[in-house]
Amino acid sequence: MKLVKLLANLGYGSRKDVSLMLRNGWVTRADGSELGADDVAAHDDIRVDDEPLDPAQGMVLMLHKPVGYTCSTKDTGRLIYDLLPPRFRLRNPVLSSVGRLDRDTSGLLLMTDDGALLHTITSPKAELPKVYRAALASDLRGDEAQIFGSGTLLLESETQPLAPAGLVAITPRLAEITMVEGRYHQVRRMFAAVGNHVESLHRVSIGGLGLGDLEPGQWRLMDAADLDVLFGRAGA
Ligand code: URA
Numbered sequence: 679m680k681l682v683k684l685l686a687n688l689g690y691g692s693r694k695d696v697s698l699m700l701r702n703g704w705v706t707r708a709d710g711s712e713l714g715a716d717d718v719a720a721h722d723d724i725r726v727d728d729e730p731l732d733p734a735q736g737m738v739l740m741l742h743k744p745v746g747y748t749c750s751t752k753d754t755g756r757l758i759y760d761l762l763p764p765r766f767r768l769r770n771p772v773l774s775s776v777g778r779l780d781r782d783t784s785g786l787l788l789m790t791d792d793g794a795l796l797h798t799i800t801s802p803k804a805e806l807p808k809v810y811r812a813a814l815a816s817d818l819r820g821d822e823a824q825i826f827g828s829g830t831l832l833l834e835s836e837t838q839p840l841a842p843a844g845l846v847a848i849t850p851r852l853a854e855i856t857m858v859e860g861r862y863h864q865v866r867r868m869f870a871a872v873g874n875h876v877e878s879l880h881r882v883s884i885g886g887l888g889l890g891d892l893e894p895g896q897w898r899l900m901d902a903a904d905l906d907v908l909f910g911r912a913g914a
């Protein structure tokens with residue numbers, strides 16, 4: 679790919695901006711030699727203002743989404759993109775969240791510009807378990823695990839029952855839910871269906887992958903080993 683297109687796709691600016699950067703000598707190789715618009719260089723060898731390039735297409739990251747941020751590119755209010763380098767929002771192909779967490783839900787959120795990977799992770803066929811911790815307004819009644827696990831629970835205004843989900847009570851008002859689906863407001867609606875109310879919700883893990891020591895608002899790039907952990911292929 680031509681340098682101008684590559685840099686523009688990575689969000690460094692419009693093609694016009696990037697052409698100017700090249701003419702000004704701001705784009706170099708690692709050894710400091712200037713790159714021109716028609717030069718060819720390996721991604722890892724390119725520097726902009728002496729900084730290595732952002733990751734190439736195929737980037738995957740994990741974000742510890744805090745409460746109060748929306749998974750959208752253009753909603754009003756605080757957006758998950760506000761937590762990332764501004765260039766990431768300008769990338770082409772677009773960097774999208776893998777599924778969504780509600781504004782008031784915190785926890786593990788994956789983001790990628792790889793459409794095929796996004797599809798693989800979110801596809802029901804992948805059956806990747808997602809684990810949530812829900813703090814509840816009222817004590818558990820005792821029959822929730824049976825109801826959520828039945829595979830017959832029908833949420834309001836839906837025609838397809840939910841796939842079985844697991845529930846483990848940690849305390850009378852704190853439950854861990856494991857599910858493979860990702861329907862709109864699913865956990866909150868599941869508890870509403872059994873007469874309870876979710877006061878706070880946190881996604882602990884997707885597949886084998888947790889947040890590790892990422893604090894709310896922090897993110898990190900993921901590598902092939904992380905994807906192996908996500909898909910349960912680690913150690914295979
Ligand atoms: N279930 C919900 O209700 N909200 C989320 O953000 C995720 C799962």
